[in-house]
Amino acid sequence: MTRNIQTLEAQLARLGVPLRPHVKTCKSIEIARRMMASNSPGITVSTLAEAEYFFAHGIEDQLYAVGIAPGKLDRIARLYRNGLPLKLTLDNSGSARRVAEAAARLDCAFSLLLEIDADGQRGGFRPDDPGLLETAAELVDAGCHVLGVMTHMGASYDCRDAACLERAAEHERLAVVTAAERLRRAGFEAPVVSVGSTPTASFALNLDGVSEVRAGTHVFMDLVMAGLGVCRIGDIAISVLTEVIGYRPHAGEWLVDAGWMALSRDRGTASQDVDCGYGLVCSESGELIDDVIVRSTSQEHGILARRDGKATEPDRFEVGQRLRILPNHACATAAQHGGYWLVGEDLSAGRFWPRMHGW
């Protein structure tokens, strides 16, 4: 984990842009503090429960990176009054009217980033959308602060090689820089130009005009990231500890006590070149067992099978043996658990770090 944090820190130091770590992956104050570099402006959150939890732990600069739901503005205004001026994301003109109404009703000057749609996959304004300037004006007229723009290049997850990821990072950069320049030409200051995803952050060659990068999965990495070439399998810093509970002699397969409840239903590698099933299998001490995957799961059962479909030998594992499963998607698998049991030589930082959950 420490090495993963340092790798991205070094990459962004080369490009001269600070990291605003996304804590939706870890949801842990112990880990969030380690993800923040000395120049990090703050963190990125995905729920108001995260905002409240990390604020209670002293983090006062937070970007809530999900398009704002009007029904949440009363709760957000309470956070403002209590000293957390949460930066909000606004991804369509319809929401601007609702934010303006709430700003007046609650007497609260919300600070917002306008989300830019770089890849057509989620919400946001196209960089050349006339509505971008109209929306910024509407918000400023309502007494709100338009801090700038942000985007998330989800399409980077469809890449298959480094060249594609470099292009995705540049495409992401151009989308927000273009939008920010339009805002500035129209008289808005727009100091914040925020991009982010672990793949694009890792492969960006140039971040000119970008003021901060958001990434969170890099802290653990996972099989989807390895499939993209963003990390090696040996970099994956999170696993689910499990125990072998049985052998299926007619199928040559093994049962473990980690099903989808422990691993999550995420099948993110199914659309990649190497499908890892529900995860790859390691020994308890972390050595990869290369020919075996978690082929299927039910709620509390996992079935281990050879990748090539052949039967495993009846002495391959034994009942009671402990194994570790590397997850497809760290965010989804970690979310199934109440916290992290640390492994390593130095446990001075604790043995268990809890996670927060909920909304």
Next chain:
Amino acid sequence: MTRNIQTLEAQLARLGVPLRPHVKTCKSIEIARRMMASNSPGITVSTLAEAEYFFAHGIEDQLYAVGIAPGKLDRIARLYRNGLPLKLTLDNSGSARRVAEAAARLDCAFSLLLEIDADGQRGGFRPDDPGLLETAAELVDAGCHVLGVMTHMGASYDCRDAACLERAAEHERLAVVTAAERLRRAGFEAPVVSVGSTPTASFALNLDGVSEVRAGTHVFMDLVMAGLGVCRIGDIAISVLTEVIGYRPHAGEWLVDAGWMALSRDRGTASQDVDCGYGLVCSESGELIDDVIVRSTSQEHGILARRDGKATEPDRFEVGQRLRILPNHACATAAQHGGYWLVGEDLSAGRFWPRMHGW
């Protein structure tokens, strides 16, 4: 929920077999108590944390229906000493040796059911497996109690019509009754003959020789069950409340603040005749919006799109509107939440019922 409970109760009353409700779906004492009929022998659990939680709430007859992991036997022996003689499941001969060793080491006479493999999909002994009798003898020699047999017909989820589900239920029944008769001919009493899944429990025509039925999903039902014909969509008694956060004009799609964190990654209807995406969409008051599904999700975003791929009209929904999402798989979606907010006319039983979680 109450109607779903009553429907299965009536079905099993006709067949003269009591329900041992599986609480892995609800993980709530309030709901488990309502699932237990006057003749229920107890409950079924899927984790030791469930066993401890429901025992703390006074439920003393529990079947732990996952093949036993030897590493859990110390914790289970503590439960026995504290007054919970948890019935265990043993699904292979390799585990029997480990249970026998632990019984001697811990001076604990474990009670066990032998799992029967009715469909080749998970663990268990084939009904005619010679190892069944040898394993029973080994356990009895170690001072343990072999209470009988159990099976779970996971293959019932592959059915497409009622006739298939009726055959699956009969196949499941025959597997355990055959195994129980073999045990009895060999001198084991084997009073417990346990079958179960919501589909087979709902479609069984005959349960002769079966002593109890396990089912849990029936309490909520879900889109997978509706796809199997086990319930109607109107029977689904659980949903995720969400809010519209934006419109994607170029795609004619809508964003809501329920992503896979709230809905789970379960795509159980993907292999059924009608793929419901990540869920079906209802109004806040529960009327089905028939032509729209949750097409895709990211962690905290859901995208609503028409089933037929056409664009929705820009006035179809509005930002701030509340909707409900019906889940593919109730067990998986409920697991993403800390509890249940009750809706209905009578809230005398409370407004919020918490769920337990963990292992």
